[in-house]
Amino acid sequence: MQLCKFFKVMSIVIVLALTYIHMQMQIVDLAYRGNKKEQQIKRLVEENGNMTYKILILKSANHLGVAMLEENPDMQFADAHDVVQIAAPKELLMEDQLNEQSKLAKRTNPLLSLLSFGIEAEAKTAE
Numbered sequence: 001m002q003l004c005k006f007f008k009v010m011s012i013v014i015v016l017a018l019t020y021i022h023m024q025m026q027i028v029d030l031a032y033r034g035n036k037k038e039q040q041i042k043r044l045v046e047e048n049g050n051m052t053y054k055i056l057i058l059k060s061a062n063h064l065g066v067a068m069l070e071e072n073p074d075m076q077f078a079d080a081h082d083v084v085q086i087a088a089p090k091e092l093l094m095e096d097q098l099n100e101q102s103k104l105a106k107r108t109n110p111l112l113s114l115l116s117f118g119i120e121a122e123a124k125t126a127e
Contacts, residue, residue, distance in 0.1 A: 065077060
């Protein structure tokens, strides 16, 4: 009778030990999978950064200009000596400044216009 009881206890202990070992193996396996996933994510993030950099280079003005000049060699970039300065009448320049000031005045908050300190100070021109 004691031998039968001993076998029952030993079989329960063996089953519990095998279950524990199996669980420990699964934990180690999941840790390895997690490390693999982390390495894969790091690699994909690095590739994403490289691809973004390459796309930005392809969209850059310099690259587009070089590509355009390769297609049509008759074209060239404008240099500083290609810029032409023209003289404008003083009245025309004054009109532009007045237009800009009126646009700024329209952009101000209407509530601030009720207050005395909300109005912009304007300098008088000496004529």
